[in-house]
Amino acid sequence: MSEIVIKKVILHRLVMQLKNPFSTSFGTFKDKDFFIVEVVDQHGTQGFGESVAFPVPWYTEETVETNAHVIESFLIPLLFDAPFTHPEQVGQRFQSIRRNNMAKAAVEGAIWDLYANRSNLPLAKVIGGTKQTIDVGVSIGIQSSTSKLVEIISQHVQEGYKRVKLKIKPGQDLEVLAEVRKKFPNLPLMVDANSAYTLKDIDRLKEFDNFHLQMIEQPLAHDDFIDHAKLQSQLETPICLDESIHTYSDTKTAIALGSCRIINIKVGRVGGITEAKKIHDYCASRKIPVWCGGMLEAGVGRAHSLAIASLPQFTLPGDTSASNRYFAKDIIRPEVTMTNGTVQIPMQAGIGYQIDWEALEEYRIDKKVWNNMEA
Ligand code: OSB
Ligand code: MG
Numbered sequence: 001m002s003e004i005v006i007k008k009v010i011l012h013r014l015v016m017q018l019k020n021p022f023s024t025s026f027g028t029f030k031d032k033d034f035f036i037v038e039v040v041d042q043h044g045t046q047g048f049g050e051s052v053a054f055p056v057p058w059y060t061e062e063t064v065e066t067n068a069h070v071i072e073s074f075l076i077p078l079l080f081d082a083p084f085t086h087p088e089q090v091g092q093r094f095q096s097i098r099r100n101n102m103a104k105a106a107v108e109g110a111i112w113d114l115y116a117n118r119s120n121l122p123l124a125k126v127i128g129g130t131k132q133t134i135d136v137g138v139s140i141g142i143q144s145s146t147s148k149l150v151e152i153i154s155q156h157v158q159e160g161y162k163r164v165k166l167k168i169k170p171g172q173d174l175e176v177l178a179e180v181r182k183k184f185p186n187l188p189l190m191v192d193a194n195s196a197y198t199l200k201d202i203d204r205l206k207e208f209d210n211f212h213l214q215m216i217e218q219p220l221a222h223d224d225f226i227d228h229a230k231l232q233s234q235l236e237t238p239i240c241l242d243e244s245i246h247t248y249s250d251t252k253t254a255i256a257l258g259s260c261r262i263i264n265i266k267v268g269r270v271g272g273i274t275e276a277k278k279i280h281d282y283c284a285s286r287k288i289p290v291w292c293g294g295m296l297e298a299g300v301g302r303a304h305s306l307a308i309a310s311l312p313q314f315t316l317p318g319d320t321s322a323s324n325r326y327f328a329k330d331i332i333r334p335e336v337t338m339t340n341g342t343v344q345i346p347m348q349a350g351i352g353y354q355i356d357w358e359a360l361e362e363y364r365i366d367k368k369v370w371n372n373m374e375a
Helices: 064-081 087-094 101-119 146-159 174-183 199-211 225-234 248-257 273-285 299-309 357-363
Strands: 006-024 027-041 046-050 133-135 138-140 164-167 189-192 239-241 262-265 290-292 342-344 364-371
Touching (some): 027 064, 064 101, 064 364, 087 101, 087 273, 101 299, 138 146, 174 189, 199 225, 225 239, 225 248, 248 273, 273 299, 357 364
Parallel strands (some): 138 164, 239 262, 262 290
Antiparallel strands (some): 006 027, 006 364, 027 046, 133 342
């Protein structure tokens, strides 16, 4: 196996306006502020990754600024420290740094892309993906009125999305669901509470069973496996964990305790493709369905999500919608498009999309370059 020497890392900081603000139980996002990580090896081969932390630590403890700090101060030095032959070795090397999963995933993702480019294979193939197309749904933020929500759902159903996920919180849940179900009795539907409830709400949560939902995502606290297990034992609707799952070990805990029946895998939240694959393989062995969540990614992060979603145990539609659902113009060419509720896995090498440099530069607010002086 040939040696990979990283000669240069470039951090591009981008701010992209979202077409529509996205509201969850914990807050509202108006734009997407993140890094594109570009890595270059000794032959000039490039790889690209994307950071998914938000400016405020609502979802996990990481932020855009903590990502910058960890990448600059710890991960780039580890990359420059010694050559390697496979991206999994980078994942292993990063284990000397605790957590900071989104920072790690952004850099490891760039290395996976570079490795796939060197191998002249699509990233999806390199990691063992088996699917050619991915079923996709759409995640819809909390709206100011139910009539507005119904209108948005209609539009996405007409576009062809295979399932709809509604963001909910106490007070904007059962009544909204009742109305949505009246209008769309057979629509594959699920909800995501982003930890807005506690076990005290158990009677209210049990009523969710009336709406034959595909699942309820992260109803309780981000760190509470026990209460999720108690709730799952009293619900017919499967619980899906998102914020609770950061590692392979969390996955084993959740499954052993019966805290959920489904797992949402996000490459950023679990620290990269290496860990995401390990979680996927374990879920496959335990017959736990998984699907690919989203962090309102731009094109590079979206491409990484598509690659992981091509693995066989991703049996439920992902939140990996088309580029045009989020942004007027994405940073990749072609953009990610959806037809009849599916997204095609690209067959070109690496992440399978080209960087649209004109678009990237238009959104860029900062650029920093690190050269490997040792190599
Ligand atoms: O909980 O899955 C979530 C967006 C931001 C933060 C957390 C979540 C989400 C989404 C959007 O649900 C998924 C997407 O369309 O990218
Ligand atoms: Mg979620």
